[in-house]
Amino acid sequence: MAAADPRSAVETVWRIESARVIAGLARMVGDVGLAEDLAQDALVAALEHWPESGVPDNPGAWLTAAAKNRAIDLLRREKTYERKQEELAREVGARFAIERSEFDAALAEEVGDDLLGLIFACCHPLLSENARVALTLRLLGGLTTAEIAAAFLVSEATIAQRLVRAKRTLREGRVPLEVPQGEELTERLPSVLGVIYLIFNEGYAASAGESWIRRDLCEEAQRLGRVLTELAPGEPEAHGLIALLEIQASRSAARVGPGGEAVLLGDQDRSRWDPLLIVRGLAALKRAEGLPGPLGPYGLQAAIAACHARALRAEDTDWVRIAALYDALSQLTPSPVVDLNRAVALGMAFGPAAGLELVDQIAGEPALASYRLLPSVRGDLLGKLGRDAEAAAEFRRAAAMTENVPERELLLRRAAEHGRRG
């Protein structure tokens, strides 16, 4: 068999190592964008050398060393020509006021905190949500600009521009490459978790026909979530998030029907849920629960997902517990959508009247005005109470609110069934 193509070998190593290489450099030079440039230079050097010399034994260390040499060259030039016009170079010089031996030692150190610092920088509140996502995938996921563009169905130029602007924002905002501590950590962690969840949901929304890179976003989000729990094992919400992602991902094969239509949780073939991911999700939830303090929003959503995961049949679902968890969630992050879910759980746990009572309380919320699940849930509860004419009207209303053809047909069918009985 032929030896591995050196170019692809370089790219493979790059994918594995780039985040750590960039993180280590970013701390040294104090600038995410410059660190990426230096690491890219190292990648180019690897592409030049490896095809001739072969892939080195420790390719990650090679890349780091090459990038480091570029950084030192830059430093030397900076010292020789002294203060130049470029603000960028000035900053590098200032931050390079350390001895070379220290520089070596720092790079050889455990990069865990650097990597975590890089994650926090990529998800910095100075950046827009779009920019955070793109930068995270680029610097921590090692995705190319083209891959990110394909994943988010936008042009490569858009992503390239977004990345350039994001790096400039971080530089101009003098965002430090460090892990926030204490209260600041509590404040900024949700932004990191939010970015990972967003990446996951983008992939979860992708349909079967779409490019693999889009669907791979789920796996990349799960990977990032796992990395985060390794870097910040004391953060219950990091475990809560990965628990939620693993359990949601466990349903991937069951949530889409043969015609590509969505299959609701209660109708899914549970034998197709991925037991490995369920076990991982439940273990992560247990870790979140084992840490001090009550569960946060991700932990609670994971606990709800876990109730479904534990039920071998839909009718075994512990709806009383789910209703209690939604209650806790709605206190933590009040939202009419959470309340609507709580109403469904209440209806399942304590009967349709209990659910309907809550639905009617929130029905006037402006946020739910065009939310098609509201009439659909209300119709379901009314139908169970034997109020067929009202149920039919609600299903018709819900049908008018959806663009999705199979879903509309299903709703109209339910409307007709209740219409006949009413």
Added chain:
Amino acid sequence: MRFMMFMYPEIAEEEWSPSAEAVAEMSRYNEELRKAGILLALDGLHPPGEGARVKFSSSGEAPTVTDGPFAEAKEVVGGYWVIQTRSKEEAVEWAKRCPGENCTIEVRRVFEMEDFPKDVQEAVEQG
């Protein structure tokens, strides 16, 4: 993508238990996989002498059971990892980083439902 890495150690049955040193080294490797966020599962296996083989021949015949050890076996699995990577190349790169000695690691991609032809998918659905 999900890959399984099978470890085939070339060691005799009686030397099956690895040294504390080897275990420590392997733990560090496993820790690397975990930190990279790609490790989904792993297990080490008891020696084949404590296992058995259940062999099926032509249809209709009862399977024959042979208790270990298996003299004729060239390769026996010593353990496995399940990892999630973006390509086979990446999985192989991780396999290369294992602190192995006189052993072989086989890297195999795990089937996902989409990899099957439509009729197989439908058979699963009806199963």
